[in-house]
Amino acid sequence: xxxxxxxxxxxxxxxxxxxAAEVFDEAGYEKAAVTQVVERAGLTLGALYFxxxxxxGLAEALxxxxxxxxxxxxxxxxxxxxxxxxxVWADRMKRDPILRAGVRLAVEQGSHGMNDASSFEEWRTxxxxxxxxxxxxxxxxxxxxxxxxxxxxxxxxxxxQVYSQLAxxxxxxxxxxxxxxxxxxxxxxxxxxxxxxxxGAERVPAS
Numbered sequence: 001x002x003x004x005x006x007x008x009x010x011x012x013x014x015x016x017x018x019x020a021a022e023v024f025d026e027a028g029y030e031k032a033a034v035t036q037v038v039e040r041a042g043l044t045l046g047a048l049y050f051x052x053x054x055x056x057g058l059a060e061a062l063x064x065x066x067x068x069x070x071x072x073x074x075x076x077x078x079x080x081x082x083x084x085x086x087x088v089w090a091d092r093m094k095r096d097p098i099l100r101a102g103v104r105l106a107v108e109q110g111s112h113g114m115n116d117a118s119s120f121e122e123w124r125t126x127x128x129x130x131x132x133x134x135x136x137x138x139x140x141x142x143x144x145x146x147x148x149x150x151x152x153x154x155x156x157x158x159x160x161q162v163y164s165q166l167a168x169x170x171x172x173x174x175x176x177x178x179x180x181x182x183x184x185x186x187x188x189x190x191x192x193x194x195x196x197x198x199x200g201a202e203r204v205p206a207s
Contacts, residue, residue: 009051012043012047012051013051015041015042015043016037016038016041016043016047016048016051016052016058017058017061017062017065017098018041018097018098019037019038019040019041020032020037020041020058020059020062020101021062021097021098021100021101021102022040022097022101023036023037023040024059024062024101024104024105025097025100025101025104028104028108029055029059029105029108029109032055034048034055034058037058056114059105059109059114060114060116060118062098062101062102062105063102063105063106063109063116063118063119064102064118064119064122065098065102066098066099066102066103066106066119066122066123067122067123067126069092069096069098069099069102070085070088070089070092070099071085071126073088073205074088074205076203077130077133078130078131078133078134078137078139079130079131079134079139079140079188079189079193079197080197080198081130082127082130082131082134082150082153083181083197083198083199083203084203085126085127085130086153086157086177086180086181087174087177087178087199087203087204088203088204088205089157089177090157090161090170090173090174090176090177091174091204093161093170093173094170094171094173102119103158103161106119106120107158107162120154120158123150123154124147124150124151124154125150127149127150127153127154128146128147128150131146131147131149131150132146134146138190139189139190139193140188140189140190141187141188141189141190144188149188153180156180157177157180160173160176160177160180161173163176164176174201174204178199181197181199182199185197
Protein backbone atom coordinates (compact mmCIF):
# COMPACT_ATOMS: atom_id res chain seq x y z
CA UNK A 1 0.00 0.00 0.00
CA UNK A 2 1.49 3.38 -1.03
CA UNK A 3 2.62 5.64 1.76
CA UNK A 4 1.05 9.04 2.32
CA UNK A 5 4.27 10.63 1.03
CA UNK A 6 4.22 8.53 -2.14
CA UNK A 7 0.57 9.35 -2.78
CA UNK A 8 1.27 13.05 -2.32
CA UNK A 9 4.20 12.84 -4.74
CA UNK A 10 2.05 11.05 -7.32
CA UNK A 11 -0.66 13.72 -7.05
CA UNK A 12 1.93 16.48 -7.41
CA UNK A 13 3.41 14.80 -10.46
CA UNK A 14 -0.03 14.46 -12.05
CA UNK A 15 -0.87 18.12 -11.35
CA UNK A 16 2.32 19.18 -13.09
CA UNK A 17 1.67 16.87 -16.05
CA UNK A 18 -1.86 18.18 -16.51
CA UNK A 19 -0.77 21.83 -16.28
CA ALA A 20 2.11 21.19 -18.67
CA ALA A 21 -0.18 19.42 -21.10
CA GLU A 22 -2.49 22.42 -21.22
CA VAL A 23 0.40 24.85 -21.74
CA PHE A 24 2.18 22.73 -24.37
CA ASP A 25 -1.08 22.04 -26.20
CA GLU A 26 -1.88 25.76 -26.33
CA ALA A 27 1.57 27.16 -27.08
CA GLY A 28 3.79 24.38 -28.40
CA TYR A 29 7.17 23.46 -26.94
CA GLU A 30 9.15 26.56 -27.93
CA LYS A 31 6.69 29.14 -26.58
CA ALA A 32 5.75 27.20 -23.44
CA ALA A 33 7.55 28.30 -20.27
CA VAL A 34 8.05 26.24 -17.14
CA THR A 35 6.97 29.27 -15.13
CA GLN A 36 3.59 29.09 -16.88
CA VAL A 37 3.34 25.42 -16.01
CA VAL A 38 4.00 25.80 -12.28
CA GLU A 39 1.77 28.87 -12.08
CA ARG A 40 -1.10 26.92 -13.60
CA ALA A 41 -0.39 23.93 -11.36
CA GLY A 42 -0.15 26.12 -8.26
CA LEU A 43 3.25 24.62 -7.42
CA THR A 44 6.91 25.65 -7.40
CA LEU A 45 9.70 25.36 -9.94
CA GLY A 46 11.46 23.14 -7.43
CA ALA A 47 8.63 20.63 -7.59
CA LEU A 48 8.73 20.58 -11.38
CA TYR A 49 12.48 20.06 -11.53
CA PHE A 50 12.35 17.42 -8.79
CA UNK A 51 9.83 15.30 -10.69
CA UNK A 52 10.91 15.93 -14.30
CA UNK A 53 14.39 17.45 -14.24
CA UNK A 54 13.89 19.90 -17.09
CA UNK A 55 11.43 21.24 -19.64
CA UNK A 56 12.57 18.52 -22.03
CA GLY A 57 12.06 15.87 -19.37
CA LEU A 58 8.52 17.12 -18.89
CA ALA A 59 7.89 16.97 -22.64
CA GLU A 60 9.25 13.42 -22.80
CA ALA A 61 6.98 12.35 -19.94
CA LEU A 62 3.96 13.71 -21.81
CA UNK A 63 4.92 12.01 -25.06
CA UNK A 64 5.35 8.68 -23.26
CA UNK A 65 2.09 9.01 -21.30
CA UNK A 66 -0.12 8.59 -24.37
CA UNK A 67 -0.99 4.86 -24.14
CA UNK A 68 -1.79 5.07 -20.42
CA UNK A 69 -4.61 7.50 -21.21
CA UNK A 70 -6.29 4.90 -23.45
CA UNK A 71 -5.50 1.30 -22.54
CA UNK A 72 -7.22 1.30 -19.12
CA UNK A 73 -10.55 2.05 -20.83
CA UNK A 74 -10.55 -1.11 -22.98
CA UNK A 75 -11.55 -4.71 -22.42
CA UNK A 76 -11.52 -6.09 -25.98
CA UNK A 77 -8.82 -8.38 -27.38
CA UNK A 78 -7.03 -9.10 -30.62
CA UNK A 79 -7.88 -7.12 -33.73
CA UNK A 80 -10.93 -5.52 -32.12
CA UNK A 81 -8.68 -4.12 -29.39
CA UNK A 82 -6.39 -2.47 -31.95
CA UNK A 83 -9.42 -0.94 -33.63
CA UNK A 84 -10.76 0.19 -30.25
CA UNK A 85 -7.41 1.77 -29.34
CA UNK A 86 -7.61 3.95 -32.43
CA UNK A 87 -11.27 4.85 -31.88
CA VAL A 88 -10.75 5.80 -28.23
CA TRP A 89 -7.60 7.69 -29.21
CA ALA A 90 -9.53 9.69 -31.81
CA ASP A 91 -12.31 10.48 -29.33
CA ARG A 92 -9.98 11.49 -26.52
CA MET A 93 -7.83 13.63 -28.80
CA LYS A 94 -10.75 16.07 -28.81
CA ARG A 95 -10.82 16.55 -25.04
CA ASP A 96 -7.82 15.04 -23.24
CA PRO A 97 -5.04 17.64 -22.87
CA ILE A 98 -2.39 15.08 -21.85
CA LEU A 99 -3.02 13.02 -24.97
CA ARG A 100 -3.24 16.08 -27.24
CA ALA A 101 -0.05 17.57 -25.84
CA GLY A 102 1.81 14.27 -26.09
CA VAL A 103 0.83 13.88 -29.73
CA ARG A 104 1.69 17.49 -30.57
CA LEU A 105 5.07 17.26 -28.88
CA ALA A 106 5.88 13.97 -30.59
CA VAL A 107 4.95 15.25 -34.06
CA GLU A 108 6.65 18.65 -33.67
CA GLN A 109 9.75 17.55 -31.75
CA GLY A 110 12.11 18.11 -34.67
CA SER A 111 11.42 21.83 -34.44
CA HIS A 112 12.76 22.00 -30.89
CA GLY A 113 15.86 19.86 -31.20
CA MET A 114 14.46 16.50 -30.11
CA ASN A 115 14.58 13.36 -32.24
CA ASP A 116 12.99 10.60 -30.20
CA ALA A 117 10.74 7.99 -31.79
CA SER A 118 10.06 6.28 -28.45
CA SER A 119 6.41 7.32 -28.21
CA PHE A 120 5.69 6.04 -31.72
CA GLU A 121 7.60 2.83 -31.03
CA GLU A 122 5.62 2.33 -27.83
CA TRP A 123 2.38 2.54 -29.81
CA ARG A 124 3.77 0.11 -32.40
CA THR A 125 4.85 -2.37 -29.73
CA UNK A 126 1.48 -2.12 -28.00
CA UNK A 127 -0.45 -2.75 -31.20
CA UNK A 128 1.97 -5.46 -32.30
CA UNK A 129 1.21 -7.43 -29.14
CA UNK A 130 -2.53 -7.38 -29.79
CA UNK A 131 -2.04 -8.16 -33.48
CA UNK A 132 0.17 -11.13 -32.59
CA UNK A 133 -2.74 -12.39 -30.48
CA UNK A 134 -5.11 -11.76 -33.40
CA UNK A 135 -2.86 -13.80 -35.70
CA UNK A 136 -2.61 -16.63 -33.19
CA UNK A 137 -6.40 -16.70 -32.90
CA UNK A 138 -6.81 -16.89 -36.68
CA UNK A 139 -8.25 -13.40 -37.08
CA UNK A 140 -5.75 -12.18 -39.68
CA UNK A 141 -5.47 -13.22 -43.30
CA UNK A 142 -2.56 -15.46 -44.22
CA UNK A 143 0.57 -13.47 -44.93
CA UNK A 144 -0.37 -10.42 -42.86
CA UNK A 145 2.65 -9.31 -40.81
CA UNK A 146 1.51 -7.99 -37.40
CA UNK A 147 4.53 -5.70 -37.06
CA UNK A 148 4.10 -4.25 -40.53
CA UNK A 149 0.42 -3.65 -39.86
CA UNK A 150 1.16 -2.04 -36.50
CA UNK A 151 3.68 0.35 -38.11
CA UNK A 152 1.18 1.26 -40.79
CA UNK A 153 -1.62 2.00 -38.30
CA UNK A 154 0.64 4.19 -36.14
CA UNK A 155 1.82 6.12 -39.18
CA UNK A 156 -1.66 6.46 -40.63
CA UNK A 157 -3.13 7.73 -37.37
CA UNK A 158 -0.29 10.23 -36.98
CA UNK A 159 -0.96 11.64 -40.43
CA UNK A 160 -4.72 11.61 -40.03
CA GLN A 161 -4.68 13.64 -36.83
CA VAL A 162 -2.45 16.29 -38.43
CA TYR A 163 -4.76 16.55 -41.45
CA SER A 164 -7.87 16.54 -39.26
CA GLN A 165 -6.42 19.22 -36.94
CA LEU A 166 -5.79 21.52 -39.89
CA ALA A 167 -9.09 20.82 -41.61
CA UNK A 168 -11.61 20.64 -38.76
CA UNK A 169 -9.78 21.07 -35.43
CA UNK A 170 -10.05 17.26 -35.17
CA UNK A 171 -13.85 17.32 -35.22
CA UNK A 172 -13.86 14.62 -37.92
CA UNK A 173 -10.97 12.52 -36.58
CA UNK A 174 -13.20 9.64 -35.46
CA UNK A 175 -14.79 9.45 -38.92
CA UNK A 176 -11.36 9.43 -40.54
CA UNK A 177 -10.29 6.51 -38.33
CA UNK A 178 -13.48 4.64 -39.18
CA UNK A 179 -12.81 5.23 -42.91
CA UNK A 180 -9.28 3.85 -42.50
CA UNK A 181 -10.55 0.62 -40.98
CA UNK A 182 -13.34 0.22 -43.53
CA UNK A 183 -10.68 0.32 -46.23
CA UNK A 184 -8.11 -1.75 -44.33
CA UNK A 185 -10.08 -4.54 -42.67
CA UNK A 186 -11.04 -6.45 -45.85
CA UNK A 187 -7.33 -6.69 -46.70
CA UNK A 188 -6.00 -7.80 -43.31
CA UNK A 189 -8.83 -9.66 -41.52
CA UNK A 190 -10.41 -12.95 -42.41
CA UNK A 191 -13.80 -12.34 -43.99
CA UNK A 192 -15.77 -13.71 -41.03
CA UNK A 193 -13.78 -11.51 -38.64
CA UNK A 194 -13.87 -8.31 -40.72
CA UNK A 195 -17.65 -8.32 -40.73
CA UNK A 196 -17.82 -8.72 -36.95
CA UNK A 197 -15.43 -5.88 -36.04
CA UNK A 198 -17.26 -2.95 -34.44
CA UNK A 199 -16.44 0.58 -35.63
CA GLY A 200 -19.29 2.54 -34.08
CA ALA A 201 -19.56 5.01 -31.25
CA GLU A 202 -20.46 2.19 -28.86
CA ARG A 203 -16.81 1.13 -28.96
CA VAL A 204 -15.81 4.32 -27.08
CA PRO A 205 -16.43 3.96 -23.34
CA ALA A 206 -17.99 6.88 -21.51
CA SER A 207 -15.47 8.55 -19.22
